[in-house]
Amino acid sequence: MTNFLPLVEQFHSLQGEGYHAGKSAFFVRLAGCKVGCSWCDTKHSWDEKKYPSISIKKIIDKIKIARKEGASFCVITGGEPLQHNLDNFCKSIKQMTMGAKQNSMKIHIETSGVNSISGTYDWITLSPKRHSPPKNYFLRNSNEIKIIINEKEDIEFAIQIKKEISKQFRLSKIENSLTKEDKIYYLQPGWNNANGFSLAIDFVKNNPDWNLSLQTHKYLKIK
Numbered sequence: 384m385t386n387f388l389p390l391v392e393q394f395h396s397l398q399g400e401g402y403h404a405g406k407s408a409f410f411v412r413l414a415g416c417k418v419g420c421s422w423c424d425t426k427h428s429w430d431e432k433k434y435p436s437i438s439i440k441k442i443i444d445k446i447k448i449a450r451k452e453g454a455s456f457c458v459i460t461g462g463e464p465l466q467h468n469l470d471n472f473c474k475s476i477k478q479m480t481m482g483a484k485q486n487s488m489k490i491h492i493e494t495s496g497v498n499s500i501s502g503t504y505d506w507i508t509l510s511p512k513r514h515s516p517p518k519n520y521f522l523r524n525s526n527e528i529k530i531i532i533n534e535k536e537d538i539e540f541a542i543q544i545k546k547e548i549s550k551q552f553r554l555s556k557i558e559n560s561l562t563k564e565d566k567i568y569y570l571q572p573g574w575n576n577a578n579g580f581s582l583a584i585d586f587v588k589n590n591p592d593w594n595l596s597l598q599t600h601k602y603l604k605i606k
């Protein structure tokens with residue numbers, strides 16, 4: 384059972400990206416990622432040995448404070464958070480934030496989908512990577528798909544991922560799985576990448592199944 388996790392930082396802010404952009408959220412950034420994206424904006428989080436192992440109780444104590452101060456959900460991010468087994472962490476968040484007058488805190492996760500699922504989530508954001516494709520579980524069960532656009536090949540990858548999701552739904556008879564219509568598809572231009580912006584905007588203009596996601600927290604200069 385995992386009782387300690389390597390923690391880069393935890394903070395209360397606004398969700399900057401995707402469907403929940405603009406909402407009050409508490410972020411838990413776990414250390415460790417082996418995916419190795421060249422354009423990664425959290426490279427400092429890759430080496431988990433650089434960060435202290437913090438007890439999940441201590442992390443959840445901060446989640447509880449943020450909730451009292453208005454956070455609507457917590458977002459587990461990284462690094463690649465599913466490099467760690469999060470079964471006990473998620474279970475403990477649910478147990479420790481449940482009150483007589485309130486439901487437990489909602490848990491969101493942001494993942495590249497390369498590791499096996501652990502933990503249970505109210506919202507899964509899949510951000511698949513071209514050089515390290517996601518497991519089929521995430522194609523079926525993610526609520527939103529967010530593809531980072533830096534170059535033309537990323538658009539081709541986005542098209543291919545959407546096709547792969549349709550194929551998964553055709554092959555899968557899994558009950559309670561989200562339907563493919565429930566999913567929300569985003570292209571998100573790489574930060575400061577003019578080519579990425581132009582490619583993403585043009586594609587979304589011509590493909591109404593897709594939406595543009597912007598890193599609004601970076602424009603606002605907040606975390």
Ligand code: SF4
Pocket residue numbers: 416417418419420422423424425426461462463495512
């Ligand atoms: S998966 Fe995420 S954290 Fe890991 S290298 Fe890629 S962008 Fe960075």
